[in-house]
Amino acid sequence: xxxxxxxxxxxxxxxxxxxxxxxxxxxxxxxxxxxxxxxxxxxxxxxxxxxxxxxxxxxxxxxxxxxxxxxxxxxxxxxxxxxxxxxxxxxxxxxxxxxxxxxxxxxxxxxxxxxxxxxxxxxxxxxxxxxxxxxxxxxxxxxxxxxxxxxxxxxxxxxxxxxxxxxxxxxxxxxxxxxxxxxxxxxxxxxxxxxxxxxxxxxxxxxxxxxxxxxxxxxxxxxxxxxxxxxxxxxxxxxxxxxxxxxxxxxxxxxxxxxxxxxxxxxxxxxxxxxxxxxxxxxxxxxxxxxxxxxxxxxxxxxxxxxxxxxxxxxxxxxxxxxxxxxxxxxxxxxxxxxxxxxxxxxxxxxxxxxxxxxxxxxxxxxxxxxxxxxxxxxxxxxxxxxxxxxxxxxxxxxxxxxxxxxxxxxxxxxxxxxxxxx
Numbered sequence: 001x002x003x004x005x006x007x008x009x010x011x012x013x014x015x016x017x018x019x020x021x022x023x024x025x026x027x028x029x030x031x032x033x034x035x036x037x038x039x040x041x042x043x044x045x046x047x048x049x050x051x052x053x054x055x056x057x058x059x060x061x062x063x064x065x066x067x068x069x070x071x072x073x074x075x076x077x078x079x080x081x082x083x084x085x086x087x088x089x090x091x092x093x094x095x096x097x098x099x100x101x102x103x104x105x106x107x108x109x110x111x112x113x114x115x116x117x118x119x120x121x122x123x124x125x126x127x128x129x130x131x132x133x134x135x136x137x138x139x140x141x142x143x144x145x146x147x148x149x150x151x152x153x154x155x156x157x158x159x160x161x162x163x164x165x166x167x168x169x170x171x172x173x174x175x176x177x178x179x180x181x182x183x184x185x186x187x188x189x190x191x192x193x194x195x196x197x198x199x200x201x202x203x204x205x206x207x208x209x210x211x212x213x214x215x216x217x218x219x220x221x222x223x224x225x226x227x228x229x230x231x232x233x234x235x236x237x238x239x240x241x242x243x244x245x246x247x248x249x250x251x252x253x254x255x256x257x258x259x260x261x262x263x264x265x266x267x268x269x270x271x272x273x274x275x276x277x278x279x280x281x282x283x284x285x286x287x288x289x290x291x292x293x294x295x296x297x298x299x300x301x302x303x304x305x306x307x308x309x310x311x312x313x314x315x316x317x318x319x320x321x322x323x324x325x326x327x328x329x330x331x332x333x334x335x336x337x338x339x340x341x342x343x344x345x346x347x348x349x350x351x352x353x354x355x356x357x358x359x360x361x362x363x364x365x366x367x368x369x370x371x372x373x374x375x376x377x378x379x380x381x382x383x384x385x386x387x388x389x390x391x392x393x394x395x396x397x398x399x400x401x402x403x404x405x406x407x408x409x410x411x412x413x414x415x416x417x418x419x420x421x422x423x
Contacts, residue, residue, distance in 0.1 A: 004411075005049070005069060005071060006407055006408075006410075006411045007407075007408055007411045007412070008071060008072055009070065009071060009072035009073075009404075009407065010072075010404045010405070010407035010408035010411065011072070011404075011408065012046065012071075012072030012073050012074065012404075013072065013073060013400065013401075013403070013404030013407070014401060014404045014405060014408070016041075016043055016073050016074065016075055016400075017397045017398075017400040017401040017404065018401065019041055019075050019078075020041045020043075020393070020396075020397040020400070021394070021397045021398075021401070023039050023040065023041050023078060024390050024393055024394050024397060026039065027039060027385045027390050028385065028387070028390050030383055030385065031383050031385045031387060032382075032383060033351070033383050034117050034118070034119055034351070034380050034381065034382065034383070035085070035115065035116035035117035035118065035351050035380070035381050035383070036085075036351065036383040036384070036385065037080050037081055037082050037083075037085075037116065037383075037384055038080070038081045038383070038384055038385045038386070038390075039078050039079065039080050039081065040078070040079060040081060040393075041075055041077075041078050042075075042076045042077050042078075042079065043073045043074065043075060043076060044073065044074055044075075044076035045070055045072075045073055045074075046070065046071045046072045046073060046074050047071060048068035048069060048070045048071060049068065049069050049070075049071060050066060050067070050068050051067040051068065051069060052064075052066060052067035053066055054066040079343055080342075080343055080345070080347075081384060082101070082342045082343065083384050084099070084100075084381075084384065085116075085381045085382045085383055085384035086381070086382045086384075087099065087376050087379050087380070087381055087382070088379060088380055088381075088382055089378060089379045090378055090379060090380055091378055092378060093310070093311065093312055093313070093377075093378060094119075094120045094121055094122065094128065095118060095119055095120070095377075095378055095379060095380050096118035096120065096313060096334065096375055096376070096377060096379070096380075097118050097375070097376040097379040097380050097381040098116060098118065098336065098367075098373050098374075098375065098376070098381060099373060099374050099375075099376050100371070100372050100373025100374060101338060101342065101372050101373055102336030102337060102338055102367065102371055102372065102373030103115060103116060103336060103337045103338075103339070103342075103353070103362075104116070104117075104118060104137060104138075104334070104336065104337075105137075105138040105139075105154060105335060105336070105337050105362070105364065106130060106135035106136060106137055106138060106352070107135060107136045107138055107156065108133070108134070108135035108136075108352065111354075112138065112154070112362070113135065113348060113352040113353065113354055114337050114339075114345065114352070114353045114354070114355075114362065115130070115135070115351050115352050115353065116351065116381055117130060117350075117351035117352075118379075118380055118381060119131040119380060120137055122159055122161075125158070126158045126159050126160045126161065127156050127157065127158050127159075128157045128158070128159060130350075130351075133350050133352075135352065136156045136157070137156070137157045137334065138154040138155065138156065138157065138335065139154065139155070139157045139317065139319075139332050139333050139334040139335045140152040140153075140154065140155065140332055140333050140335060141155045141157070141158070141331070141332040142329075142330045142331055142332050142333075146329045146330040146331075147330070148330070148332065148333060154335060154364065155332075157319065157332055157334065158331075159311055159319070159321075159331065160308075161308050161311075162308070163308050163321065163329075164305055164306060164307055164308070164323070165303075165305065165306035165307075165308075165323035165325055165327045165329060166214075166305065167210060167211075167212065167213060167214030167302075167303060167304050167305045167325070168210065168301070168302050168303055169210055169211050169212040169274070169275065169277065169302050170209035170210050170211075170277065170279055170300055170301055170302030171278055171279055171280065171301065171302065172279070172280050172282065172299075172300075172301050173207055173209070173221075173279060173280070173281045173282065173297055173299075173300050173301075174282045174284075174285065174297070174298045174299040174300075175205070175221065175281060175282065175283050175285065175286055175295060175296070175297060175298060176285040176286060176295075176296060176297075176298035177203060177205070177286050177287075177293075177294040177295035177296055178286070178287045178288070178289055178291055178292070178293065178294050179201065179203055179223060179225075179232055179251075179286065179287070179288045179289075179293055179295075180201055180288075180290065180291060180292065180293045181230075181255065181288050181289055181290050181291075182290055183200060183201025183202075183225045183293065184199065184200045184201060184225065185200050185201070185225050185226065185227045186198075186199070186200035186201055186202050186224035186225045186226070186233075187199045187200050200224065200225050201223075201224065201225030201232070201293060202222065202223070202224050202225070202293065203222070203223045203293040203294065203295035204220060204221065204222040204223070204295060205220070205221050205295040205296050205297060206218055206219070206220050207219045207220070207221060207297050207300060208300065209277065209279065209300060209302060210302040210303055210304050211270055211272070211274035211275065211277060212274045212275040213272060213273065213274040214303075214304035214305040215272055215274060215304070216304065217238070217239060217270075217277070218238075218239050219236055219237065219238060219239075219244070219279075220236070220237045221234060221235075221236055221281065221295065222234065222235050222236075222237070223249070223286075223295060226248065228250075230250055230251040230252070230253075230258075230288060231248060231249070231250050231251075232248070232249045232250075232251075232288070233246070233247070233248050233249075234246065234247050234248070234249060234260075234263060234281075234283070236263075236265050236281065238268065244265055244266065244268050245263065245264075245265030245266055245281075247260055247263040248260050249261060249263075249283055249286070251287075251288040255287045255288045255289040256287060257283055257284055257286060257287075260283065261281075261282060261283035261284050261286075262280045262281060262282045262283070262284070263280070263281040263282075263283065264280050264281075265277075265278075265279045265280070265281060285298055303325040303326060303327060304325055305325065306323030306324045306325030306326070306327055307323060307324050308321050308322070308323055308324075309322050309323060309324050310322045311331065312377065313334060313375060313377045314375070314377060315367065315368055315374045315375050315376065315377065316333070316366065316367050316368040316369070316374065316375065317333045317334035317335065317336070317366060317367040317368070317374075317375050318330055318332075318333050319331040319332050319333065319334065333366060334367065334375060335364050335365065335366060335367075336364070336365060336366075336367050336371050336373050336375075337362040337363065337364055338362070338363045338365065338371060338372060338373070339355075339359050339360050339361075339362060339363070340359075340360035341358060341359050341360055342359065343359075344356050344357075344358035344359035344360070345359045346359075
C-alpha cells in the first residue's frame with residue numbers, strides 16, 4: 001500500500017503542472033491582447049500522513065521528530081500580474097491608456113465593471129464604448145457651460161458631434177499701430193470749386209465684428225490728424241458708411257496715448273433681430289512716433305456660431321471639444337477606479353473585472369489628481385506578458401510533468417514486481 005502514496009502524489013503533480021501549462025498557454029495566447037494582464041500558478045504541499053508523532057526530550061532520552069510522508073501538491077492560487085504594460089501610440093483620439101494602477105470604469109448590463117482595455121469608439125448614440133464589446137465608458141459630465149459640478153456622479157461619456165458653440169457678440173476691439181508724428185493736419189477732399197485733394201495724416205482699418213446672432217458686420221475705424229499738437233480724431237463708420245461713433249485721442253510726448261482710450265461707441269441698432277452692438281475700442285497700443293502710419297485690429301472678441309470640428313482627451317481625463325469658431329468646451333472627465341488589492345478582482349472576460357470580497361471597494365478619482373494614475377491619450381496599453389519568462393516557465397512545467405510521470409511509471413513497475421513475487 002505504501003507505493004500507492006507515490007502514485008497519488010505523482011497524479012497531483014501531473015494535474016498541477018497541467019494547470020500550469022494551461023495558464024502559460026493562456027498568457028502566450030494573449031501576448032498581443034490590449035490591456036491583458038498575465039497570470040501565474042503557485043503550488044503548495046498537500047497535507048502529510050503522520051507515521052509517527054513527535055516526542056519531547058526527557059531526563060533520560062532526547063526528543064524525536066515526527067515522521068510524516070507528504071501526499072503530493074496542490075494549486076494554492078492562480079494570481080494576476082497587474083504590472084504596467086508597455087504603452088503604444090496609435091494616433092486615434094478614442095484610444096486611451098493608463099499609466100499607473102487605475103482602471104477604467106465601464107457599464108455593461110447595468111453594472112459597473114473595470115478594465116485596463118482603452119480601445120473605445122463612438123456608437124450610434126455618441127457614447128464612448130469598448131470596441132467590440134459595447135461596455136460604456138463612465139465619467140463625470142459637464143453642463144452646457146463646460147463646468148463639471150462638484151461631486152458629480154458617474155454617467156455615460158457621450159460625444160455629441162452635432163453639438164454647436166453659441167455665438168458671442170463683440171464688445172471689445174483692441175487696436176494697434178503707429179501714427180506719423182510728423183503728419184500735417186488732415187484736410188478732407190472737396191469737389192470745390194476749386195477741388196481740393198485729400199491730404200494730411202490719416203490711418204484707417206476695417207473691423208469684422210459679430211452680433212448676438214453670430215452674424216458678421218464690418219466697421220471701419222479712421223484716425224485723422226487734428227490741428228492741436230499730438231491730437232488725432234477717430235471716427236467709426238458702419239457698412240453703409242454712416243458714422244456710428246467719434247472721439248479724440250491725445251498722445252504724450254513719448255508717443256503713448258494720454259487720453260481718449262478706450263473709446264465707447266454708442267449702441268449700434270441692427271435690423272436683423274440681434275441685440276444692439278455695444279463696442280468699446282481700446283487704442284492703448286496705438287503709438288504716435290515718427291514713421292509710416294499703420295492701423296490694424298490687434299484683438300477682436302466675439303465669434304459666430306461654431307460646429308464641432310474635433311475632440312480630445314488630456315492626461316487628466318478632461319474631454320474637450322473644439323469648434324469651427326475657435327472655441328473650446330469641456331464635455332466631461334474620464335474617471336479612474338483604484339483598488340486596495342487589484343489582484344483580488346474577479347475576471348469577467350473580455351478584459352473586464354468585477355469586485356470581489358478580497359479586492360476592496362472601488363475608489364473613484366480623477367486622473368492626475370487624487371488618483372495614483374493618469375491617462376495617456378491616443379495610446380493603448382499592450383499586454384504585460386513576458387514571452388521569455390513564459391517559455392522558461394513552459395520548460396519548467398514540461399520537466400515537472402515528465403518527472404511526475406516518471407514517478408508514476410516507476411511506482412507501477414515496482415507494484416508489478418510485487419505482484420509477480422508469487423510466480
